[in-house]
């Protein structure tokens with residue numbers, strides 16, 4: 001294989017990986033953020049306690065989180081096919097990635113929102129703030145640094161999952177690493193692919209940390 | 221008519237192991253424009269009492285009537301509106317840490333639906349009242365405890381309240397700062413005619429600014445009257461013991477002062 005071909009392939013793979021990772025993290029937050037909010041406010045010390053709702057969400061999340069990603073990937077192939085029309089390739093992989101991301105993200109959002117001092121929530125209640133105001137302007141606004149750290153962790157975790165999806169032809173860098181390294185014994189290409197993954201992870205982490213520090217007003 | 225009227229108020233906390241009777245058949249009324257103190261030992265039920273006044277805590281039985289309205293009969297929406305006219309300040313200030321001082325003061329006005337421009341203008345006025353206009357762009361971490369409490373007072377003024385509830389508003393502050401905050405509360409009470417209900421376990425706070433005082437003991441209202449009456453001639457053991465504690469505290473302060481000046 002020509003060097004320029006390898007480069008082109010890696011370039012395309014990186015694009016596919018980034019697409020998968022960002023699309024499924026974004027979709028994951030579209031569902032996971034509201035679920036995390038529900039978990040926070042329905043818990044016993046939340047602003048609208050609802051033990052039954054909390055318990056149900058809690059159990060569903062625990063179950064989905066305990067399924068290994070590779071098994072989930074295979075289990076939901078029929079569903080993926082139904083949604084996207086096929087069960088392999090970059091776009092198809094977004095489906096299982098999102099499903100894996102949602103419970104994980106919901107838990108992290110719950111953790112972040114529960115870090116907000118209850119006294120501040122009480123102050124808002126005493127001012128006559130409604131529930132929506134408290135969720136948006138107190139819980140989410142006050143927890144934004146922690147939420148952003150969560151986004152960084154989510155992106156990193158999904159990046160790892162996306163590479164795993166390579167085993168079933170999931171597209172992206174993981175796919176390349178498995179096709180060349182595992183099936184064709186082209187260790188060189190595999191190592192370069194892994195290197196690209198490592199760099200991506202570093203960059204994500206660096207950007208995330210930078211952004212959350214920049215937005216934090218709790219340091220002088 | 222009294223601005224605040226509490227009748228046969230009881231609050232029981234149920235937990236798995238036991239029941240705590242935090243308030244036991246408490247009745248009292250507070251007049252418009254006065255500074256009313258509630259004093260008692262830790263666990264006496266002071267916070268519970270004051271939290272019942274804006275229904276942050278829902279009483280087990282009894283009624284809370286504010287400005288002629290029985291709070292327990294209000295719909296959720298009406299209660300939210302009512303709460304906007306009952307300000308509250310806290311021991312630990314409870315400011316929004318990710319907002320600067322100005323935006324903290326704007327928060328109640330945002331809730332009330334006041335336009336951003338008007339809110340900012342008014343917020344600056346309130347900051348001037350508490351003497352912190354030059355800190356408008358600072359964030360709470362950059363402020364001292366006393367300054368944070370002054371922001372909290374400006375924030376409470378922003379909701380244009382008829383009543384301010386203070387739960388141990390000076391307990392996290394040193395004596396010097398406590399005095400300035402109490403002065404500020406007194407000024408607000410005079411200038412705006414706001415009724416102040418002040419919860420504290422510190423006698424000197426009551427001595428300094430309250431008109432009348434109630435003594436709580438294990439959830440019971442033991443004694444109520446003007447500060448001179450209650451402190452000058454305590455009738456119940458609860459009140460007497462508080463006053464004895466205060467006297468020994470004063471003695472200690474005196475001794476400390478003398479030691480400082482090298483008189484001993």
Ligand SMILES: Nc1ncnc2c1ncn2[C@@H]1O[C@H](COP(=O)(O)OP(=O)(O)OP(=O)(O)O)[C@@H](O)[C@H]1O
Nearest residue numbers: 233240242260261262263264265266267268269421
């Ligand atoms: N949410 C709660 N659940 C269970 N028990 C509670 C709760 N809040 C208060 N209590 C109990 O009710 C009693 C009165 O508490 P409260 O906080 O009103 O006392 P306080 O006079 O404000 O004391 P302090 O000076 O320590 O603040 C205490 O025995 C306390 O343990």
Ligand SMILES: [Mg+2]
Nearest residue numbers: 266267268388
């Ligand atoms: Mg208390």
